[in-house]
Amino acid sequence: MxxxxxxxxxxxxxxxxxxxxxxxxxxxxxxxxxxxxxxxxxxxxxxxxxxxxxxxxxxxxxxxxxxxxxxxxxxxxxxxxxxxxxxxxxxxxxxxxxxxxxxxxxxxxxxxxxxxxxxxxxxxxxxxxxxxxxxxxxxxxxxxxxxxxxxxxxxxxxxxxxxxxxxxxxxxxxxxxxxxxxxxxxxxxxxxxxxxxxxxxxxxxxxxxxxxxxxxxxxxxxxxxxxxxxxxxxxxxxxxxxxxxxxxxxxxxxxxxxxxxxxxxxxxxxxxxxxxxxxxxxxxxxxxxxxxxxxxxxxxxxxxxxxxxxxxxxxxxxxxxxxxxxxxxxxxxxxxxxxxxxxxxxxxxxxxxxxxxxxxxxxxxxxxxxxxxxxxxxxxxxxxxxxxxxxxxTKDPAHELAKVLETRVGQRTLDSNASTVIIEFSRPESIGLDEIDRLSVGFEYGGAQAIEAPIIQYNEPEDRIRVFANFKTPQEHPQESPYRMSAQLLREGHQVSERWNYIWKH
CATH class of the missing domain: 2.70.98.10 (Beta-galactosidase; Chain A, domain 5)
Structure with a gap:
């Protein structure tokens, strides 16, 4: 002192x-x-x-x-x-x-x-x-x-x-x-x-x-x-x-x-x-x-x-x-x-x-x-x-659902008029490899136009579940934004993942 x-x-x-x-x-x-x-x-x-x-x-x-x-x-x-x-x-x-x-x-x-x-x-x-x-x-x-x-x-x-x-x-x-x-x-x-x-x-x-x-x-x-x-x-x-x-x-x-x-x-x-x-x-x-x-x-x-x-x-x-x-x-x-x-x-x-x-x-x-x-x-x-x-x-709060690990957005391959979004979910123990093909995804595009139904894939190198979706901006309102999108993995109608919420601007 x-x-x-x-x-x-x-x-x-x-x-x-x-x-x-x-x-x-x-x-x-x-x-x-x-x-x-x-x-x-x-x-x-x-x-x-x-x-x-x-x-x-x-x-x-x-x-x-x-x-x-x-x-x-x-x-x-x-x-x-x-x-x-x-x-x-x-x-x-x-x-x-x-x-x-x-x-x-x-x-x-x-x-x-x-x-x-x-x-x-x-x-x-x-x-x-x-x-x-x-x-x-x-x-x-x-x-x-x-x-x-x-x-x-x-x-x-x-x-x-x-x-x-x-x-x-x-x-x-x-x-x-x-x-x-x-x-x-x-x-x-x-x-x-x-x-x-x-x-x-x-x-x-x-x-x-x-x-x-x-x-x-x-x-x-x-x-x-x-x-x-x-x-x-x-x-x-x-x-x-x-x-x-x-x-x-x-x-x-x-x-x-x-x-x-x-x-x-x-x-x-x-x-x-x-x-x-x-x-x-x-x-x-x-x-x-x-x-x-x-x-x-x-x-x-x-x-x-x-x-x-x-x-x-x-x-x-x-x-x-x-x-x-x-x-x-x-x-x-x-x-x-x-x-x-x-x-x-x-x-x-x-x-x-x-x-x-x-x-x-x-x-x-x-x-x-x-x-x-x-x-x-x-x-x-x-x-x-x-x-x-x-x-x-450092660790996330604990839960048993699939977590959103990555979000990637860019131009659709070979299509300059469309965009692709990829969501990488973790694969928890509650989802077996044989169950991935039976999963569905609830996907909302927030006003954007879906080109086809989103695809669920198994990302084997990283042991993840990938959701792959293609969409277009409405031609009559090309600058209308933001587009508020959401997606969630489902098994027999029940939620098995976090709900992904995303803002996309054209």
């Missing part, structure tokens, strides 16, 4: 700061944070305090040159498997977040300390009057892969964004506390303005933290229980309070990812040397007693897909393709990006899963968002509660 830390703690212990002294005697719970969120909803939205200009204007490289000193980490010398490091405000990360350490009986604010950073060649001079009032986020370290190495387990930085990994992962897709008006004209990005870190017990593999969320039309209280045991699980409990019209814009458990191109991309202008570039390659949904797979695609403009859910069991953005040869990128290692699976805790109402994508030509842009939109009164201002579990893992 630095001399500055010790001095601040001593001041609080002597009662020289009545606010901090009161905080020390406070127990932080979801109820106490919700009480603060409810009080804020009665007031106009608070705007973040602007940073000094020399912090706002930092370039990416300059910002990277401001490095946190590991010896200043919270719990660095404590009997805990967790360590917490802090991010300096600046560049794109201009929101300042009040951060506290909490026990079962006490709370202590963690002040901003410029001595916790090495400013290197950043060009930023942390003068007394120019320094920020708070950090911009946190990085939690934990021995995820090796007991002797502290990996970045979970990071909270920017708005309500956070990212996490499990064993063997590189950071990939992002998680968010809340989505607001994502598919509207102007998206709102609520932000976490306070974080409370509860000190874990010795040798515990769980970290609990609380967060206060503030936005233009919403405030909220969050509790996160983070556990790392090979896979990483995060239990989220939230209470939300809306201003007028806010409930109409809300998206619960949002996931944000990137997809530039994959095996299904049909872009003649593609010049990337890598076969595929994406953090996730599809969205999986378990709802209404079915499993649905939505392959991702990088289509021009905005594309919105909706799946009404009477009984949602789970949804997530997955990286199913784990084969390095399909990426060839030794730095990005896209095959190691985590899949994120959301499972409701308790009973959720009816609603719909929304998958929103927009076109991009760079992997630096997250162009995929998935969330659950509940059926609630658009003008409700009552407290609304949700609980769910996020699992970061």
């Amino acid at each position: 630095t001399k500055v830390h010790r001095s601040l703690l001593l001041l609080c212990a002597l009662g020289l700061s009545s606010v901090q002294a009161q905080q020390e005697r406070t127990q932080i719970t979801l109820d106490s944070v919700a009480h603060e969120a409810q009080a804020l909803i009665e007031q106009p939205p608070r705007q973040p305090e602007a940073l000094a200009e020399n912090l706002q204007s930092l370039s990416y490289d300059q910002y990277r040159d401001i490095r946190f000193r590991p010896s200043e980490a919270l719990w660095w010398n404590a009997d805990s498997k967790f360590r917490v490091e802090f991010f300096h405000p600046g560049h794109l990360f201009q929101d300042q977040v009040e951060i506290f350490e909490a026990s079962d009986t006490h709370v202590q604010e963690i002040p901003f300390l410029k001595n916790a950073f090495d400013y290197g060649n950043s060009g930023y001079d942390p003068g007394f009057f120019k320094k920020p009032k708070a950090y911009s986020g946190i990085r939690v370290k934990y021995p995820v892969n090796n007991q002797d190495v502290y990996d970045e387990l979970i990071v909270f930085l920017g708005g309500s964004y956070f990212r996490a990994i499990g064993a063997g992962h590189n950071f990939g897709l992002s998680l968010r506390g809340l989505a607001m008006n994502t598919i509207g004209e102007q998206e709102d990005f609520p932000r976490f303005t306070k974080l409370w870190l509860k000190k874990p017990e010795a040798n515990s593999n769980q970290l609990t933290l609380f967060a206060l969320l503030e936005g233009e039309k919403v405030t909220g209280a969050y509790r996160f229980d983070v556990r790392s045991q090979g896979v990483t699980q995060i239990d989220v409990h939230t209470r939300l309070f809306f201003r007028a019209g806010g409930a109409a814009e809300v998206g619960i458990a949002p996931l944000t990812s990137m997809f530039v191109h994959g095996e299904n991309s049909n872009n003649p202008n593609l010049t990337d040397w890598r076969p595929e570039v994406h953090d996730s390659d599809g969205m999986l949904v378990h709802a209404n007693n079915e499993w649905h797979w939505f392959p991702l695609e990088n289509l021009p403009g905005r594309t919105i897909q909706r799946l009404p859910t009477a009984k949602l069991r789970g949804f997530g953005l997955l990286q199913r393709d784990r084969d390095f040869k399909n990426y060839k990128d030794l730095e990005a290692n896209y095959q190691r990006r985590p899949s994120a699976w959301i499972e409701p805790i308790g009973k959720w109402s009816t609603g719909e899963i929304v998958l929103y994508t927009f076109g991009t030509d760079t992997e630096a842009t997250d162009n995929v968002t998935a969330f659950w939109k509940p059926d609630i009164d658009a003008n409700t201002q009552d407290r609304t509660e949700f609980s769910y579990r996020i699992t970061l893992q």
Whole structure:
């Protein structure tokens, strides 16, 4: 602990700061944070305090040159498997977040300390009057892969964004506390303005933290229980309070990812040397007693897909393709990006899963968002509660159906006026080789014209079941799109595969 830390703690212990002294005697719970969120909803939205200009204007490289000193980490010398490091405000990360350490009986604010950073060649001079009032986020370290190495387990930085990994992962897709008006004209990005870190017990593999969320039309209280045991699980409990019209814009458990191109991309202008570039390659949904797979695609403009859910069991953005040869990128290692699976805790109402994508030509842009939109009164201002579990893992959620492994679309062989789609399903043990000829496929072309009935083939080299379909764009409306297609393998009329859902544009 630095001399500055010790001095601040001593001041609080002597009662020289009545606010901090009161905080020390406070127990932080979801109820106490919700009480603060409810009080804020009665007031106009608070705007973040602007940073000094020399912090706002930092370039990416300059910002990277401001490095946190590991010896200043919270719990660095404590009997805990967790360590917490802090991010300096600046560049794109201009929101300042009040951060506290909490026990079962006490709370202590963690002040901003410029001595916790090495400013290197950043060009930023942390003068007394120019320094920020708070950090911009946190990085939690934990021995995820090796007991002797502290990996970045979970990071909270920017708005309500956070990212996490499990064993063997590189950071990939992002998680968010809340989505607001994502598919509207102007998206709102609520932000976490306070974080409370509860000190874990010795040798515990769980970290609990609380967060206060503030936005233009919403405030909220969050509790996160983070556990790392090979896979990483995060239990989220939230209470939300809306201003007028806010409930109409809300998206619960949002996931944000990137997809530039994959095996299904049909872009003649593609010049990337890598076969595929994406953090996730599809969205999986378990709802209404079915499993649905939505392959991702990088289509021009905005594309919105909706799946009404009477009984949602789970949804997530997955990286199913784990084969390095399909990426060839030794730095990005896209095959190691985590899949994120959301499972409701308790009973959720009816609603719909929304998958929103927009076109991009760079992997630096997250162009995929998935969330659950509940059926609630658009003008409700009552407290609304949700609980769910996020699992970061490599394997898919378990089920016994045939899975969609690949989607390929292109021009039909020797026919420039038609297109071909190939869907590769896994062959589960429940489908014997002698049964493949007896399978049928329910195929919907979404307005496109089928040339003939789709064909089912056994892909012996890869032990897969292939569906092969040819179609044409209606000549009277050649540019009418998108075409919303779906397909599912059937055995005697019963579903034996995930339902494939695809958007195709001419």
